[in-house]
Amino acid sequence: MKTGPNAPRRLSIFGSTGSIGVNTLDVVTQLGGREAFEVVAISGNANVALLAEQAKACGAELAVTADEASYGALKDALSGTGIEVAAGREALIEAGARDADVVMAAIVGTAGLEPTLAAARRGADIALANKECLVSAGELFVKAVAEGGGQLIPVDSEHSAIFQSLEDGQHHAIERIVLTASGGPFRTWTREQMAGVTADVARAHPNWSMGLKISIGSASMFNKALEMIEAKHLFNLRPDQVEVIVHPQSVIHSMVGYVDGSVLAQLGCPDMRTAIGYALTYPNRSKLDVERLDFAKLARLDFEAPDEVRFPALRLARTALERGGLQGAVMNAAEEIAFHAFCDGRIGFLEMADIAERVMDDMTGYKAAATMEDVFAADGEARRRAGEIIAQKEMAA
Ligand SMILES: NC(=O)c1ccc[n+]([C@@H]2O[C@H](COP(=O)([O-])OP(=O)(O)OC[C@H]3O[C@@H](n4cnc5c(N)ncnc54)[C@H](OP(=O)(O)O)[C@@H]3O)[C@@H](O)[C@H]2O)c1
Structure with missing residues (x-):
C-alpha cells in the first residue's frame, strides 16, 4: 500500500455489478485507474461472472457475493488470481469494515444498509447511491458517519445537485430545496392506463438508464418519494422545505432556494458518471468524458406541478415526513x-x-x-x- 499525498485512494464498491457500480468502475478508469484508486473490495449478488471479471480488471483485493450459493462459482472464476473471495451477509459487513478511504454504496435496497453502516462506523467517506440507508435509518445513519469521522457525499443526481448548489456556511439561509423529477414513462398517463402495465413496460425510463428497482420507482414516483425522505435527512431540513417539481428533460438535477429569493441549480446531461465522479473526487473536480449540455439544441426547459393523485407515492412520502x-x-x-x-x-x-x-x-x-x-x-x-x-x-x- 502506497502512502503520501499522491497515493491512490483506497476504494470499495458495494453493488459493483449494478448500474451505478459499472458506471463507478468506468469513472475509476477515466480518473486514472490503479494510479488513482486501489480497489479494496467489490461486491455483487447474482451476477458472479461480471463480478469476477471486474475484480480481475480493477485488481480488487476482495470480491464478495451476497449470495452464499454463488461462493463456489466465484471462487472457481477467481482461482489463481490471488483475489480473496467471500460470500454472504456477514462477509459483506466485514468487507464494509475494511480500510477503504471511500466507499461507493450502490447495493439496491435495504440490503445495502449493514455494509454501508460498517464502512461509516470505521470512518470511510461514504459516496451514497443507496438512498435506503437514509430513508430507513435517517438520523442514526447520519450520526454513524459523523461519529466515524468520514464525510457523506450523495451520489443520487438530485442530492448531488443540491450538495453542489449549497453555499458554504449558508445552510441557515436555505428556504427550500426543489427535487426535480422526470415524471417517468407514465407522466401523462391516467390511472386507468397505468392499472394494467407490466414491469417490462414500467421499467422503460425516458431519460436515464438505471437498474430495475429505481426504473420502476421512477414510473410509480416511489423513487422520488424515497428521495424526499433522503433529502430531509441528508440536508437536515423540515418536511415543508422539501419540494418536488416535474421537469421532463432531466437537465436541471435539482435546486436550492435561499431566503433572498435566489435559486441555485446544478445542470448536466442525464449521466450518473458526473455525480459519481464528483463524489469520488470531492471537494475537487476532474475531467470526465461525458456528454456536454448543448443549450441551443436543448432550446427549452419545462416544468409541471406533480400530481399526487395519479402518483400517490409522493403523498405517502409527505405523510412519512410529517409523521x-x-x-x-x-x-x-x-x-x-x-x-x-x-x-x-x-x-x-x-x-x-x-x-x-x-x-x-x-x-x-x-x-x-x-x-x-x-x-x-x-x-x-x-x-x-x-x-x-x-x-x-x-x-x-
Ligand atoms: N442507477 C442509477 O442511475 C441510480 C441513480 C441514483 C441512485 N441509485 C441508487 O443506487 C442503488 C443501486 O441502484 P442500481 O440502479 O445501480 O441498481 P442495480 O443495477 O439493480 O444494481 C444493484 C446492485 O446490488 C446488488 N444486489 C442486489 N441484491 C442484493 C442483495 N440482496 N445483497 C447485496 N447486493 C445485492 C446487485 O448484484 P447483482 O447484479 O450481481 O445481482 C448489483 O450489484 C439504489 O439504491 C438506487 O436507488 C441508482
Missing part, C-alpha cells in the same frame, strides 16, 4: 416487498402504493428509532405485513 419516527423505514420496506410482487406479476402497478399506505397506517405506533435494532425490527414487521396483504389480495382474486 416522522420510523415511517420512512416502514414505507421503504413495504414498498420493496410490493415492488417484488409487482415484478412477479402478483399485484398490479397501482397496488404498490395501496400496500405501502396500508402498512404505514397500521404502523404509526413505531416511534423514532433509538438504535439500529429498532430500525431492523420495524423494517421486518413492515415486510411481514406487506407480505400478508399481498397474500390476502391473491386469495381474494
Whole structure:
C-alpha cells in the first residue's frame, strides 16, 4: 500500500455489478485507474461472472457475493488470481469494515444498509447511491458517519445537485430545496392506463438508464418519494422545505432556494458518471468524458406541478415526513416487498402504493428509532405485513 499525498485512494464498491457500480468502475478508469484508486473490495449478488471479471480488471483485493450459493462459482472464476473471495451477509459487513478511504454504496435496497453502516462506523467517506440507508435509518445513519469521522457525499443526481448548489456556511439561509423529477414513462398517463402495465413496460425510463428497482420507482414516483425522505435527512431540513417539481428533460438535477429569493441549480446531461465522479473526487473536480449540455439544441426547459393523485407515492412520502419516527423505514420496506410482487406479476402497478399506505397506517405506533435494532425490527414487521396483504389480495382474486 502506497502512502503520501499522491497515493491512490483506497476504494470499495458495494453493488459493483449494478448500474451505478459499472458506471463507478468506468469513472475509476477515466480518473486514472490503479494510479488513482486501489480497489479494496467489490461486491455483487447474482451476477458472479461480471463480478469476477471486474475484480480481475480493477485488481480488487476482495470480491464478495451476497449470495452464499454463488461462493463456489466465484471462487472457481477467481482461482489463481490471488483475489480473496467471500460470500454472504456477514462477509459483506466485514468487507464494509475494511480500510477503504471511500466507499461507493450502490447495493439496491435495504440490503445495502449493514455494509454501508460498517464502512461509516470505521470512518470511510461514504459516496451514497443507496438512498435506503437514509430513508430507513435517517438520523442514526447520519450520526454513524459523523461519529466515524468520514464525510457523506450523495451520489443520487438530485442530492448531488443540491450538495453542489449549497453555499458554504449558508445552510441557515436555505428556504427550500426543489427535487426535480422526470415524471417517468407514465407522466401523462391516467390511472386507468397505468392499472394494467407490466414491469417490462414500467421499467422503460425516458431519460436515464438505471437498474430495475429505481426504473420502476421512477414510473410509480416511489423513487422520488424515497428521495424526499433522503433529502430531509441528508440536508437536515423540515418536511415543508422539501419540494418536488416535474421537469421532463432531466437537465436541471435539482435546486436550492435561499431566503433572498435566489435559486441555485446544478445542470448536466442525464449521466450518473458526473455525480459519481464528483463524489469520488470531492471537494475537487476532474475531467470526465461525458456528454456536454448543448443549450441551443436543448432550446427549452419545462416544468409541471406533480400530481399526487395519479402518483400517490409522493403523498405517502409527505405523510412519512410529517409523521416522522420510523415511517420512512416502514414505507421503504413495504414498498420493496410490493415492488417484488409487482415484478412477479402478483399485484398490479397501482397496488404498490395501496400496500405501502396500508402498512404505514397500521404502523404509526413505531416511534423514532433509538438504535439500529429498532430500525431492523420495524423494517421486518413492515415486510411481514406487506407480505400478508399481498397474500390476502391473491386469495381474494
Ligand atoms: N442507477 C442509477 O442511475 C441510480 C441513480 C441514483 C441512485 N441509485 C441508487 O443506487 C442503488 C443501486 O441502484 P442500481 O440502479 O445501480 O441498481 P442495480 O443495477 O439493480 O444494481 C444493484 C446492485 O446490488 C446488488 N444486489 C442486489 N441484491 C442484493 C442483495 N440482496 N445483497 C447485496 N447486493 C445485492 C446487485 O448484484 P447483482 O447484479 O450481481 O445481482 C448489483 O450489484 C439504489 O439504491 C438506487 O436507488 C441508482
